[in-house]
Amino acid sequence: MSDTPPNMKKLPHLSEDLIWKIMVKADPKTVGQCRTLSKGWNFRLCTNLFVKANYKENKDRSKSVIVGIGYPPGDYNSIWFVRAYLHSGRQVQFNVPMDANQYGLYSVIGSENGIICIKISLGGLNSRLLVWNPVSDKRRYVTDEASKHSAHAVSLYAFGFLEDEIEYRIVHVYKRAFRQRNMSWSLYTSFEREWTHSGNDIITVMECRDGSGSANDAVRTDFLISRLKYMESRREHLVQRTWQEHVNVKTITMHSDGLYMV
Incomplete structure (x- = not known):
């Protein structure tokens, strides 16, 4: 080996504006890693303007479907998630960042701007909401309003951002x-960071129940999600699974990675 040190060449100076334009087009995971380089980098890449611009550049590149699957409704504490990427069809196990005991359950409420809202129950009425960014692993827990009302009554959630x-x-x-x-x-x-309650009723629900259903003796479940490519007049399978048992699809959620704060 030569003892002569390599020649050092100065890198060309990049303006702040050019660096910003380059990083805006980078994928969220890469941006997250660059945030750890220094306080200066972290400041540049955490502004609301940058986060929104980066998400707009990437939201169509990393689209995926998160499917919650579990046993029939009589067994509420069994659910697992499969994530399928729309562009490649690749499927991976999607793990929620919190362990639940044998009586616990998860339910995905919604996803927007890279943030996922999940209802987590550790058994009985001991439940709360988790607002989570899978890329940065930032989390916030919110009290579950449903635990304050009748457990058997109708209880629905929705999650989303204000426009822009x-x-x-x-x-x-x-x-x-x-x-x-x-x-x-x-x-x-x-x-x-708190709940605001309304004293007014906003929805009237008309319900109908039919008790004439029969038992389902099937022991095999086929599950398929397809994407229709309209201009090409063909379908493309995204998720295809078969279970030799009776399982139900409980949630289907569209998701794109992003760097929004929770």
């Missing part, structure tokens, strides 16, 4: 009592 903003909201729609037809609502905002 970094603030998200969680809406909880519920029945105050099982026999009521009217539904009430409460709202959680990431800015105030």
Whole structure:
């Protein structure tokens, strides 16, 4: 080996504006790694303007479907997730970042701007909401409003961001009592970090029950999600699985990686 040190060449100076344009087009995982280089890099890549611009550049590149699968409704504490990428069809196990005991359950409420909102129950009424970014692994826990109402009554959640903003909201729609037809609502905002309750009923629900159903003796379940390519007049399979047992699809959620704060 030669003892002569290699020639050192100065890299050309890159302006702040050029660096910003390059990083905006980088995938969220790469940007997250660059944030750890220094405080200066972290500051540049954490601004609301950058995060929104980076998401717009990447939202169509990393689209995936998160499918929650479990045993029939009588067994609520069994659910697992499969993630399928739309462009490649690659399937991976999607793990929620929190262990639940044998009585626990997960339910994906929604996903937007790279953030996923999940309802987690560790058994009984001991439940809460998890707002989670899988890329940065940042998490925030929110109280579960459903635990304050009748456990057997209707209880629905929705999650989303305000248009072109970094603030998200969680809406909880519920029945105050099982026999009521009217539904009430409460709202959680990431800015105030608390629930706001409404005294007014907003929805009237008409219900119909049919008790003439018969037992399902099938022991095999085929599951398929396809994407229709309209211009090419063909379908493309994204997820295809077969279980030699009776399982149900419980949630289907579209997701794109992003760097929004929770």
